[in-house]
Amino acid sequence: xxxxxNLMAVVFALVVLLxxxxxxxxxxxxxxxxxxHNDTTxxxxxxxxxxxxxxxxxxxxxxxxxxxxxxxxxGGAFSAMVAAGLTPDTVEVGDPEPTRQSCRACHQxxxxxxxxxxxxxxxxxxxxxxxxxxxxDGGKGNLCVNCHQPRRAIAEADPNGIISVTSTHWGxxxxxxxxxxxxxxxxxxxxxxxxAHAMLVRDTCVTCHIGxxxxxxxxxxxxxxxxxxxxAEDFDINGVQTEVEALIAQVGELLVAKxxxxxxxxxxxxDYPAAExxxxxxxxxxxxxxxxxxxxNPGYTKALLEAALVALQ
Numbered sequence: 150x151x152x153x154x155n156l157m158a159v160v161f162a163l164v165v166l167l168x169x170x171x172x173x174x175x176x177x178x179x180x181x182x183x184x185x186h187n188d189t190t191x192x193x194x195x196x197x198x199x200x201x202x203x204x205x206x207x208x209x210x211x212x213x214x215x216x217x218x219x220x221x222x223x224g225g226a227f228s229a230m231v232a233a234g235l236t237p238d239t240v241e242v243g244d245p246e247p248t249r250q251s252c253r254a255c256h257q258x259x260x261x262x263x264x265x266x267x268x269x270x271x272x273x274x275x276x277x278x279x280x281x282x283x284x285x286d287g288g289k290g291n292l293c294v295n296c297h298q299p300r301r302a303i304a305e306a307d308p309n310g311i312i313s314v315t316s317t318h319w320g321x322x323x324x325x326x327x328x329x330x331x332x333x334x335x336x337x338x339x340x341x342x343x344x345a346h347a348m349l350v351r352d353t354c355v356t357c358h359i360g361x362x363x364x365x366x367x368x369x370x371x372x373x374x375x376x377x378x379x380x381a382e383d384f385d386i387n388g389v390q391t392e393v394e395a396l397i398a399q400v401g402e403l404l405v406a407k408x409x410x411x412x413x414x415x416x417x418x419x420d421y422p423a424a425e426x427x428x429x430x431x432x433x434x435x436x437x438x439x440x441x442x443x444x445x446n447p448g449y450t451k452a453l454l455e456a457a458l459v460a461l462q
Contacts, residue, residue, distance in 0.1 A: 181262050181263050182262065184263060184264045185264065185266070185267075192252075194365075195252070195363065195365040196252075198364060198365035198366045199250075199251070199252075199365050199366075201366050202365065202366045202367045202368075203367070204249065204250035204254075204367060205249055205250065205251070206249075207249075209222055210222055210223055210224070210247045210248060210249045210250075211247060212247075213225075213226050213243065213244045213247030213248075214243040214244060214245065214247055215243045216240055216241055216242050216243045217237075217238070217240070218243070219240050219242070219243045219244045219247065220235065220236070220237035220240040220295075220296070221237050221295075221296035221324075222247065223244040223247035223248055224247075224248040224249055224250040224251050224253060224254035225244055225246070225247065225248045225253070225254070226240065226243075226244040226247065227250065227254050227270075227295070227296070228253060228254055228270060229244075230295075231270045231271050231295060232270075236276070236278045236295070237278075237295070237296060237300070238278055238300070254270075255269060255270055255292060256268065256269060256270065257269070257270060269289060269292045270292060271291065271292055271295070272288060272289050272291050272292060273291060274286040274291055275291050275294045275295055275298070275327070277294075277298050277299070277327065277328060277331075277333075277334075278298070279298065279299045279300060279301050279302050279321070279334070280299075280302060280328065280333060280334060283328075283331070283333060285298070285327045285330075285331065287327075287330075287347065287350075287352065287353030287354065288351055288352035288353060288355070288356075289352040289353075289354075289355040289356075290352055290353030290354035290355050290356070292355075293327075293354040293355070294327040294354070296324060297324040297325070297326045297327050297354070298324070298325055298327045298328060299321035299322055299325035299328055299334045299438075300321065300322035301321060301322065302321070302334060303321075303336040303426070303427065303430045306423035306426075310422060310423050311420045311421065311422065311423065311426075312420075312421060312422075312423050312426035312427070313419070313420050313421075313426075314409070314416050314417065314418055314419055314420075314421060314426060314429065315418065316416075316418060317415045317416055317417075317418065318416075319416045319418075319429075319430075319433070320416070320430060320433035320434065320437070320438065321334055321430070321433070321434050321438055322438070323437075323438055324438065325434065325438050325439060326354070326439055326440075326441070326445055329434070329435075329439045329441070329445045329446050329449065329450070330343065330344055330346055330347040330353065330445050330446055331343050331347055331446075332344065332347075332446055332448075332449040334434065335430070335431050335434060335449065335453045336426070336427035336428075336430035336431055336434075337423075337424065337427035337428075337430075337431065337453075337456055337460070338456070339431075339449070339452045339453050339456050341446070341448075341449035341452065341453075342448065342449070343446075344445060344446035344447065344448070344449065346444075346445060346446070347446070349377075350373075356373055357369050357370065357373045357374075358370070360372050360373045361373075369384060369444070371383070371384075374386065384442075384444055386444075389442070389443045389444065389447045390442040390443055390444065392443070392451065393435075393442045393443035393447075393450055393451065393454065394442060396451065396454035396455065396458070397432070397435065397436055397442075397454065399458060400428065400432050400454055400457045400458060400461065401414070401432065401436075403428075403457075403458070403461035403462065404428065404429060404432060404461065407425065407461060409421060409425060409426075409428075409429045410429065410432075414436070414437070416429060416433065424460035425460055425461060427456075427457075427460065428456070428457035428460045428461050431453040431454065431456070431457050432454075432457060434453070435450055435453060435454065
């Protein structure tokens with residue numbers, strides 16, 4: 150009798166569980182799941198690529214425990230930030246269990262239990278919060294720009310024409326590629342303009358860093374370049390990267406000679422004339438933060454470096 154009672158209790162519990170979850174799974178069929186969970190590499194291939202990407206390796210996700218870092222350093226916090234309509238600077242709490250960026254950070258995984266779950270979390274235009282009134286609208290690339298934007302603009306000079314370099318992490322912060330594409334966020338009097346990559350490339354970041362083959366290493370893909378640059382063999386198209394590398398070397402030597410950066414490239418804390426501080430800002434912006442060696446915006450990159458040479462010579 151006791152065994153029968155226990156069995157009935159188990160059956161009843163299962164019925165309650167099924168009824169309680171029926172609103173979620175009622176329309177889900179096995180064939181829906183198999184659209185993704187099958188014997189192809191549709192998931193495993195992307196996970197393998199992700200494991201080689203900067204989004205999928207390293208320890209920077211650990212910074213997601215802090216409120217000011219969580220929105221971009223933790224994959225789970227990024228999803229929560231987007232869902233709440235927040236920007237990285239308005240996230241108020243850290244993620245107690247931060248994660249690396251994974252499928253769930255960018256895609257609507259297991260919301261409809263169909264292939265529609267591959268949809269991006271958001272593609273809405275993005276306000277560049279460090280620059281008043283600037284909106285980035287680059288299609289699917291808008292998802293990326295929620296984080297790939299500067300955290301700050303350079304401070305105004307004081308009445309004596311001095312700008313203070315306040316820490317060894319001074320600068321626009323990591324990942325300001327969006328504003329480089331737009332020709333913005335550099336320091337000084339250089340006037341920039343959006344590059345062809347910002348104006349003509351549909352879906353911007355996604356077109357060039359994922360491409361038609363859905364690469365998830367997020368390295369730029371040559372197949373995207375040759376659509377416009379048919380004779381390109383590498384990313385040094387028209388010698389832009391070679392030219393920018395030479396300018397970077399010259400500016401770097403002058404910054405070291407003047408004591409604005411150390412031998413390892415870190416800013417030296419101190420008070421500097423605005424022109425020299427601007428040269429340092431732009432060096433950091435181009436070399437350590439944008440990282441494209443001019444590809445994102447050749448004209449603006451070269452103009453910033455050439456202005457830096459004038460200021461430091």
